[in-house]
Amino acid sequence: KKLTIEDLPGVGEATAEKLRENGYDDIMAIAVASPKDLADISGIAEGAAVKIINAARKYADVGNFETGEEILKRRKEVRKLSTGAQGLDNLIGGGLETQSITEFFGEFGSGKTQIMLQLAVNATMPEEQGGLNSDVLIIDTENTFRPERVIQMAKAKNLDPDETLKRIHVARAYNAHHQILLAEKASDIAKEFPIKLLIVDSLTSHFRSEYVGRGSLAERQQLLNKHMHDLLKFGTIFNAVIAVTNQVSANPAVFFGDPMTPIGGNIVGHTATFRLYLRKAKAGKRIARLIDSPYLPEGEAVITLTEDGIID
Ligand code: ADP
Ligand code: MG
Known part of the structure:
Protein backbone atom coordinates (compact mmCIF):
# COMPACT_ATOMS: atom_id res chain seq x y z
CA LYS A 1 0.00 0.00 0.00
CA LYS A 2 1.23 3.48 -0.84
CA LEU A 3 1.76 5.50 2.32
CA THR A 4 -0.18 8.71 2.73
CA ILE A 5 0.71 11.69 4.88
CA GLU A 6 -1.69 10.45 7.59
CA ASP A 7 0.67 7.50 8.07
CA LEU A 8 3.30 9.86 9.47
CA PRO A 9 3.44 9.88 13.28
CA GLY A 10 2.10 13.20 14.58
CA VAL A 11 -0.09 13.89 11.53
CA GLY A 12 -3.75 13.68 12.48
CA GLU A 13 -6.74 14.33 10.28
CA ALA A 14 -6.85 18.09 10.87
CA THR A 15 -3.12 18.54 10.29
CA ALA A 16 -3.26 16.38 7.17
CA GLU A 17 -6.05 18.50 5.80
CA LYS A 18 -4.11 21.73 6.32
CA LEU A 19 -0.99 20.23 4.76
CA ARG A 20 -2.91 19.02 1.73
CA GLU A 21 -4.60 22.39 1.22
CA ASN A 22 -1.12 23.86 0.98
CA GLY A 23 0.20 21.41 -1.54
CA TYR A 24 1.97 19.04 0.85
CA ASP A 25 0.02 16.11 -0.45
CA ASP A 26 2.56 13.33 -0.35
CA ILE A 27 5.36 12.02 1.82
CA MET A 28 8.06 13.34 -0.52
CA ALA A 29 6.71 16.90 -0.36
CA ILE A 30 6.97 16.77 3.43
CA ALA A 31 10.39 15.11 3.37
CA VAL A 32 11.83 18.13 1.55
CA ALA A 33 9.84 20.81 3.41
CA SER A 34 11.32 23.27 5.88
CA PRO A 35 10.20 22.88 9.53
CA LYS A 36 9.20 26.53 9.70
CA ASP A 37 6.95 26.36 6.61
CA LEU A 38 5.33 23.20 7.91
CA ALA A 39 4.77 24.72 11.35
CA ASP A 40 3.35 27.95 9.91
CA ILE A 41 0.93 26.09 7.70
CA SER A 42 -0.36 23.47 10.08
CA GLY A 43 -0.16 25.45 13.32
CA ILE A 44 1.97 22.79 15.05
CA ALA A 45 5.19 23.60 16.92
CA GLU A 46 8.45 23.64 14.97
CA GLY A 47 9.83 20.80 17.07
CA ALA A 48 6.87 18.63 16.12
CA ALA A 49 7.35 19.61 12.49
CA VAL A 50 10.97 18.44 12.62
CA LYS A 51 9.81 15.04 13.87
CA ILE A 52 7.26 14.74 11.07
CA ILE A 53 9.84 15.71 8.44
CA ASN A 54 12.34 13.19 9.80
CA ALA A 55 9.73 10.44 9.67
CA ALA A 56 8.82 11.44 6.11
CA ARG A 57 12.50 11.29 5.10
CA LYS A 58 12.71 7.76 6.43
CA TYR A 59 9.70 6.65 4.39
CA ALA A 60 10.35 8.71 1.27
CA ASP A 61 12.29 7.29 -1.57
CA VAL A 62 15.09 9.83 -1.26
CA GLY A 63 17.65 7.23 -2.27
CA ASN A 64 16.63 7.85 -5.87
CA PHE A 65 20.10 7.92 -7.39
CA GLU A 66 20.95 7.51 -11.04
CA THR A 67 24.40 6.69 -12.37
CA GLY A 68 26.21 9.18 -14.59
CA GLU A 69 25.85 6.64 -17.39
CA GLU A 70 22.05 6.61 -17.03
P1 ADP B 1 2.42 39.02 -23.84
O1 ADP B 1 1.90 37.62 -23.94
O2 ADP B 1 3.87 39.09 -23.48
O3 ADP B 1 1.58 39.94 -23.03
P2 ADP B 1 1.83 39.05 -26.66
O4 ADP B 1 2.55 37.83 -27.04
O5 ADP B 1 0.36 39.00 -26.59
O6 ADP B 1 2.41 39.65 -25.31
O7 ADP B 1 2.31 40.17 -27.67
C1 ADP B 1 1.48 41.12 -28.21
C2 ADP B 1 2.24 41.79 -29.32
O8 ADP B 1 2.44 40.87 -30.40
C3 ADP B 1 1.51 42.93 -29.93
O9 ADP B 1 1.80 44.12 -29.25
C4 ADP B 1 2.06 42.97 -31.35
O10 ADP B 1 3.25 43.71 -31.34
C5 ADP B 1 2.42 41.54 -31.63
N1 ADP B 1 1.44 40.90 -32.50
C6 ADP B 1 0.32 40.24 -32.16
N2 ADP B 1 -0.35 39.81 -33.25
C7 ADP B 1 0.35 40.22 -34.31
C8 ADP B 1 0.20 40.11 -35.74
N3 ADP B 1 -0.85 39.47 -36.27
N4 ADP B 1 1.14 40.66 -36.51
C9 ADP B 1 2.19 41.29 -35.99
N5 ADP B 1 2.40 41.44 -34.66
C10 ADP B 1 1.50 40.91 -33.83
MG1 MG C 1 0.32 36.68 -23.06
Whole structure:
Protein backbone atom coordinates (compact mmCIF):
# COMPACT_ATOMS: atom_id res chain seq x y z
CA LYS A 1 0.00 0.00 0.00
CA LYS A 2 1.23 3.48 -0.84
CA LEU A 3 1.76 5.50 2.32
CA THR A 4 -0.18 8.71 2.73
CA ILE A 5 0.71 11.69 4.88
CA GLU A 6 -1.69 10.45 7.59
CA ASP A 7 0.67 7.50 8.07
CA LEU A 8 3.30 9.86 9.47
CA PRO A 9 3.44 9.88 13.28
CA GLY A 10 2.10 13.20 14.58
CA VAL A 11 -0.09 13.89 11.53
CA GLY A 12 -3.75 13.68 12.48
CA GLU A 13 -6.74 14.33 10.28
CA ALA A 14 -6.85 18.09 10.87
CA THR A 15 -3.12 18.54 10.29
CA ALA A 16 -3.26 16.38 7.17
CA GLU A 17 -6.05 18.50 5.80
CA LYS A 18 -4.11 21.73 6.32
CA LEU A 19 -0.99 20.23 4.76
CA ARG A 20 -2.91 19.02 1.73
CA GLU A 21 -4.60 22.39 1.22
CA ASN A 22 -1.12 23.86 0.98
CA GLY A 23 0.20 21.41 -1.54
CA TYR A 24 1.97 19.04 0.85
CA ASP A 25 0.02 16.11 -0.45
CA ASP A 26 2.56 13.33 -0.35
CA ILE A 27 5.36 12.02 1.82
CA MET A 28 8.06 13.34 -0.52
CA ALA A 29 6.71 16.90 -0.36
CA ILE A 30 6.97 16.77 3.43
CA ALA A 31 10.39 15.11 3.37
CA VAL A 32 11.83 18.13 1.55
CA ALA A 33 9.84 20.81 3.41
CA SER A 34 11.32 23.27 5.88
CA PRO A 35 10.20 22.88 9.53
CA LYS A 36 9.20 26.53 9.70
CA ASP A 37 6.95 26.36 6.61
CA LEU A 38 5.33 23.20 7.91
CA ALA A 39 4.77 24.72 11.35
CA ASP A 40 3.35 27.95 9.91
CA ILE A 41 0.93 26.09 7.70
CA SER A 42 -0.36 23.47 10.08
CA GLY A 43 -0.16 25.45 13.32
CA ILE A 44 1.97 22.79 15.05
CA ALA A 45 5.19 23.60 16.92
CA GLU A 46 8.45 23.64 14.97
CA GLY A 47 9.83 20.80 17.07
CA ALA A 48 6.87 18.63 16.12
CA ALA A 49 7.35 19.61 12.49
CA VAL A 50 10.97 18.44 12.62
CA LYS A 51 9.81 15.04 13.87
CA ILE A 52 7.26 14.74 11.07
CA ILE A 53 9.84 15.71 8.44
CA ASN A 54 12.34 13.19 9.80
CA ALA A 55 9.73 10.44 9.67
CA ALA A 56 8.82 11.44 6.11
CA ARG A 57 12.50 11.29 5.10
CA LYS A 58 12.71 7.76 6.43
CA TYR A 59 9.70 6.65 4.39
CA ALA A 60 10.35 8.71 1.27
CA ASP A 61 12.29 7.29 -1.57
CA VAL A 62 15.09 9.83 -1.26
CA GLY A 63 17.65 7.23 -2.27
CA ASN A 64 16.63 7.85 -5.87
CA PHE A 65 20.10 7.92 -7.39
CA GLU A 66 20.95 7.51 -11.04
CA THR A 67 24.40 6.69 -12.37
CA GLY A 68 26.21 9.18 -14.59
CA GLU A 69 25.85 6.64 -17.39
CA GLU A 70 22.05 6.61 -17.03
CA ILE A 71 21.92 10.40 -17.03
CA LEU A 72 24.13 10.56 -20.12
CA LYS A 73 21.85 8.09 -21.86
CA ARG A 74 18.85 10.27 -21.04
CA ARG A 75 20.70 13.41 -22.16
CA LYS A 76 21.37 11.79 -25.53
CA GLU A 77 17.62 11.65 -26.10
CA VAL A 78 17.37 15.46 -25.82
CA ARG A 79 15.77 17.10 -28.86
CA LYS A 80 15.65 20.78 -29.75
CA LEU A 81 12.72 22.86 -30.86
CA SER A 82 13.36 25.89 -33.05
CA THR A 83 11.79 29.23 -32.18
CA GLY A 84 11.76 30.15 -35.86
CA ALA A 85 14.34 32.89 -35.27
CA GLN A 86 17.94 31.84 -35.91
CA GLY A 87 19.47 34.41 -33.57
CA LEU A 88 17.29 33.34 -30.67
CA ASP A 89 17.94 29.65 -31.40
CA ASN A 90 21.69 30.28 -31.36
CA LEU A 91 21.42 32.16 -28.07
CA ILE A 92 19.93 29.07 -26.40
CA GLY A 93 22.20 26.54 -28.03
CA GLY A 94 20.09 25.57 -31.02
CA GLY A 95 16.53 25.69 -29.70
CA LEU A 96 14.41 24.84 -26.66
CA GLU A 97 15.54 21.55 -25.11
CA THR A 98 13.34 18.61 -24.22
CA GLN A 99 13.55 17.43 -20.59
CA SER A 100 13.92 21.05 -19.45
CA ILE A 101 11.71 23.99 -18.58
CA THR A 102 12.27 27.16 -20.59
CA GLU A 103 10.77 30.29 -19.11
CA PHE A 104 9.98 33.46 -21.06
CA PHE A 105 9.32 36.41 -18.81
CA GLY A 106 8.52 40.00 -19.58
CA GLU A 107 5.99 42.77 -19.39
CA PHE A 108 2.53 42.74 -20.90
CA GLY A 109 2.86 42.87 -24.68
CA SER A 110 6.48 41.73 -24.72
CA GLY A 111 5.57 38.83 -27.02
CA LYS A 112 5.36 35.86 -24.64
CA THR A 113 2.10 34.51 -26.04
CA GLN A 114 3.23 35.11 -29.62
CA ILE A 115 6.32 33.00 -28.96
CA MET A 116 4.21 30.24 -27.38
CA LEU A 117 1.92 30.09 -30.41
CA GLN A 118 4.93 30.01 -32.71
CA LEU A 119 6.49 27.18 -30.71
CA ALA A 120 3.20 25.28 -30.92
CA VAL A 121 3.16 25.59 -34.71
CA ASN A 122 6.87 24.75 -35.04
CA ALA A 123 6.57 21.68 -32.81
CA THR A 124 4.17 20.04 -35.27
CA MET A 125 6.83 20.22 -38.00
CA PRO A 126 9.35 17.44 -38.76
CA GLU A 127 12.64 17.32 -36.85
CA GLU A 128 14.62 18.22 -39.99
CA GLN A 129 12.77 21.54 -40.03
CA GLY A 130 13.39 22.35 -36.39
CA GLY A 131 10.19 20.75 -35.10
CA LEU A 132 9.44 17.72 -32.97
CA ASN A 133 6.82 16.09 -35.19
CA SER A 134 4.58 16.37 -32.19
CA ASP A 135 1.20 17.28 -30.85
CA VAL A 136 1.09 20.17 -28.42
CA LEU A 137 -0.60 20.71 -25.09
CA ILE A 138 -1.33 24.27 -24.01
CA ILE A 139 -2.53 25.19 -20.54
CA ASP A 140 -4.03 28.63 -21.15
CA THR A 141 -4.62 30.63 -17.99
CA GLU A 142 -5.33 34.03 -19.52
CA ASN A 143 -7.61 33.01 -22.37
CA THR A 144 -5.18 34.33 -24.95
CA PHE A 145 -4.97 31.30 -27.24
CA ARG A 146 -6.03 32.46 -30.72
CA PRO A 147 -6.58 29.82 -33.43
CA GLU A 148 -6.68 32.62 -36.03
CA ARG A 149 -3.12 33.49 -35.12
CA VAL A 150 -2.07 29.84 -35.36
CA ILE A 151 -3.57 29.72 -38.87
CA GLN A 152 -1.52 32.76 -39.93
CA MET A 153 1.67 31.24 -38.57
CA ALA A 154 0.96 27.80 -40.03
CA LYS A 155 0.33 29.25 -43.50
CA ALA A 156 3.62 31.15 -43.30
CA LYS A 157 5.37 27.80 -42.75
CA ASN A 158 3.48 26.20 -45.65
CA LEU A 159 1.59 23.94 -43.27
CA ASP A 160 -2.03 22.90 -43.59
CA PRO A 161 -3.64 25.16 -40.95
CA ASP A 162 -6.46 22.70 -40.16
CA GLU A 163 -3.99 19.86 -39.60
CA THR A 164 -1.90 22.13 -37.39
CA LEU A 165 -4.90 23.14 -35.29
CA LYS A 166 -5.87 19.49 -34.87
CA ARG A 167 -2.51 18.80 -33.26
CA ILE A 168 -2.80 21.59 -30.69
CA HIS A 169 -4.77 20.66 -27.58
CA VAL A 170 -5.78 23.62 -25.44
CA ALA A 171 -7.07 23.52 -21.87
CA ARG A 172 -8.33 26.63 -20.13
CA ALA A 173 -7.23 26.77 -16.49
CA TYR A 174 -9.75 28.65 -14.36
CA ASN A 175 -7.65 28.99 -11.23
CA ALA A 176 -4.35 27.92 -9.73
CA HIS A 177 -5.62 24.59 -8.44
CA HIS A 178 -7.22 23.81 -11.78
CA GLN A 179 -3.91 24.64 -13.46
CA ILE A 180 -2.07 22.24 -11.16
CA LEU A 181 -4.64 19.55 -11.87
CA LEU A 182 -4.31 20.00 -15.63
CA ALA A 183 -0.54 19.57 -15.38
CA GLU A 184 -1.03 16.41 -13.33
CA LYS A 185 -3.42 15.07 -15.99
CA ALA A 186 -1.13 15.96 -18.87
CA SER A 187 0.37 12.49 -18.82
CA ASP A 188 -3.07 10.97 -19.56
CA ILE A 189 -3.30 13.02 -22.77
CA ALA A 190 0.30 12.19 -23.66
CA LYS A 191 -0.63 8.52 -23.67
CA GLU A 192 -3.16 9.24 -26.41
CA PHE A 193 -1.28 11.86 -28.47
CA PRO A 194 2.46 12.26 -29.12
CA ILE A 195 2.94 15.36 -26.97
CA LYS A 196 6.51 16.69 -27.15
CA LEU A 197 5.66 20.26 -26.19
CA LEU A 198 3.77 21.37 -23.10
CA ILE A 199 3.07 25.09 -22.77
CA VAL A 200 1.82 26.94 -19.69
CA ASP A 201 0.81 30.52 -20.58
CA SER A 202 0.95 32.04 -18.04
CA LEU A 203 2.62 30.04 -15.30
CA THR A 204 2.10 32.60 -12.57
CA SER A 205 -0.93 34.78 -13.28
CA HIS A 206 -3.42 32.75 -11.22
CA PHE A 207 -0.98 32.26 -8.37
CA ARG A 208 -0.24 35.96 -8.35
CA SER A 209 -3.87 37.02 -8.20
CA GLU A 210 -5.07 34.33 -5.80
CA TYR A 211 -2.25 34.41 -3.26
CA VAL A 212 -1.81 38.03 -2.30
CA GLY A 213 -0.10 39.47 0.74
CA ARG A 214 2.71 38.29 2.98
CA GLY A 215 0.60 35.69 4.76
CA SER A 216 -0.01 33.58 1.69
CA LEU A 217 3.45 33.79 0.18
CA ALA A 218 4.72 30.51 1.64
CA GLU A 219 1.65 28.69 0.42
CA ARG A 220 1.94 30.19 -3.05
CA GLN A 221 5.59 29.24 -3.34
CA GLN A 222 4.88 25.72 -2.13
CA LEU A 223 2.17 25.21 -4.75
CA LEU A 224 4.29 26.73 -7.51
CA ASN A 225 7.15 24.46 -6.50
CA LYS A 226 4.96 21.39 -6.78
CA HIS A 227 3.57 22.58 -10.11
CA MET A 228 7.04 23.21 -11.56
CA HIS A 229 8.18 19.75 -10.49
CA ASP A 230 5.13 18.15 -12.08
CA LEU A 231 5.98 19.95 -15.31
CA LEU A 232 9.63 18.94 -15.19
CA LYS A 233 8.64 15.34 -14.51
CA PHE A 234 6.40 15.38 -17.57
CA GLY A 235 9.27 16.76 -19.65
CA THR A 236 11.60 14.03 -18.43
CA ILE A 237 9.20 11.11 -18.81
CA PHE A 238 7.90 12.08 -22.25
CA ASN A 239 11.12 13.71 -23.53
CA ALA A 240 9.12 16.89 -24.05
CA VAL A 241 9.89 20.59 -24.16
CA ILE A 242 8.24 22.57 -21.38
CA ALA A 243 7.73 26.24 -22.22
CA VAL A 244 6.23 28.61 -19.66
CA THR A 245 5.58 32.33 -19.55
CA ASN A 246 5.94 34.54 -16.54
CA GLN A 247 5.12 38.10 -15.68
CA VAL A 248 7.38 40.66 -14.07
CA SER A 249 6.95 43.12 -11.26
CA ALA A 250 9.03 46.12 -10.34
CA ASN A 251 11.34 45.34 -7.44
CA PRO A 252 11.46 48.48 -5.24
CA ALA A 253 14.85 47.41 -3.85
CA VAL A 254 16.57 47.93 -7.21
CA PHE A 255 17.86 51.52 -7.51
CA PHE A 256 20.13 51.12 -10.52
CA GLY A 257 19.44 49.26 -13.72
CA ASP A 258 16.28 47.37 -14.62
CA PRO A 259 13.98 46.86 -11.62
CA MET A 260 11.84 44.26 -13.37
CA THR A 261 12.02 40.83 -11.77
CA PRO A 262 10.07 37.68 -12.64
CA ILE A 263 7.19 36.55 -10.42
CA GLY A 264 7.70 33.43 -8.34
CA GLY A 265 11.26 34.26 -7.36
CA ASN A 266 13.65 31.43 -6.55
CA ILE A 267 11.12 28.65 -6.92
CA VAL A 268 10.57 29.32 -10.59
CA GLY A 269 14.18 30.35 -11.19
CA HIS A 270 15.69 27.19 -9.78
CA THR A 271 13.43 24.81 -11.67
CA ALA A 272 13.57 26.52 -15.07
CA THR A 273 16.73 25.48 -16.93
CA PHE A 274 16.59 28.39 -19.34
CA ARG A 275 15.22 31.83 -18.51
CA LEU A 276 14.69 34.43 -21.19
CA TYR A 277 13.81 38.01 -20.41
CA LEU A 278 11.85 39.77 -23.17
CA ARG A 279 12.00 43.54 -23.53
CA LYS A 280 10.14 45.73 -25.97
CA ALA A 281 12.14 47.60 -28.60
CA LYS A 282 10.79 49.67 -31.46
CA ALA A 283 8.65 48.50 -34.41
CA GLY A 284 7.73 44.96 -33.46
CA LYS A 285 11.26 44.18 -32.28
CA ARG A 286 11.88 42.44 -28.98
CA ILE A 287 15.14 41.82 -27.18
CA ALA A 288 15.51 38.40 -25.56
CA ARG A 289 18.19 38.08 -22.88
CA LEU A 290 19.36 34.69 -21.63
CA ILE A 291 19.74 34.63 -17.85
CA ASP A 292 21.25 32.06 -15.44
CA SER A 293 21.91 29.27 -17.92
CA PRO A 294 23.76 26.23 -16.50
CA TYR A 295 26.14 25.98 -19.45
CA LEU A 296 25.55 28.78 -21.95
CA PRO A 297 26.94 32.33 -21.75
CA GLU A 298 24.58 35.20 -21.02
CA GLY A 299 23.67 37.13 -24.11
CA GLU A 300 20.94 38.76 -26.15
CA ALA A 301 19.13 38.19 -29.41
CA VAL A 302 16.74 40.45 -31.27
CA ILE A 303 13.52 38.99 -32.65
CA THR A 304 10.71 40.56 -34.67
CA LEU A 305 7.01 39.90 -34.18
CA THR A 306 5.36 39.85 -37.58
CA GLU A 307 2.10 38.81 -39.14
CA ASP A 308 3.89 35.60 -40.25
CA GLY A 309 5.17 34.94 -36.75
CA ILE A 310 8.52 35.23 -35.00
CA ILE A 311 11.51 35.98 -37.21
CA ASP A 312 15.03 37.34 -36.72
P1 ADP B 1 2.42 39.02 -23.84
O1 ADP B 1 1.90 37.62 -23.94
O2 ADP B 1 3.87 39.09 -23.48
O3 ADP B 1 1.58 39.94 -23.03
P2 ADP B 1 1.83 39.05 -26.66
O4 ADP B 1 2.55 37.83 -27.04
O5 ADP B 1 0.36 39.00 -26.59
O6 ADP B 1 2.41 39.65 -25.31
O7 ADP B 1 2.31 40.17 -27.67
C1 ADP B 1 1.48 41.12 -28.21
C2 ADP B 1 2.24 41.79 -29.32
O8 ADP B 1 2.44 40.87 -30.40
C3 ADP B 1 1.51 42.93 -29.93
O9 ADP B 1 1.80 44.12 -29.25
C4 ADP B 1 2.06 42.97 -31.35
O10 ADP B 1 3.25 43.71 -31.34
C5 ADP B 1 2.42 41.54 -31.63
N1 ADP B 1 1.44 40.90 -32.50
C6 ADP B 1 0.32 40.24 -32.16
N2 ADP B 1 -0.35 39.81 -33.25
C7 ADP B 1 0.35 40.22 -34.31
C8 ADP B 1 0.20 40.11 -35.74
N3 ADP B 1 -0.85 39.47 -36.27
N4 ADP B 1 1.14 40.66 -36.51
C9 ADP B 1 2.19 41.29 -35.99
N5 ADP B 1 2.40 41.44 -34.66
C10 ADP B 1 1.50 40.91 -33.83
MG1 MG C 1 0.32 36.68 -23.06
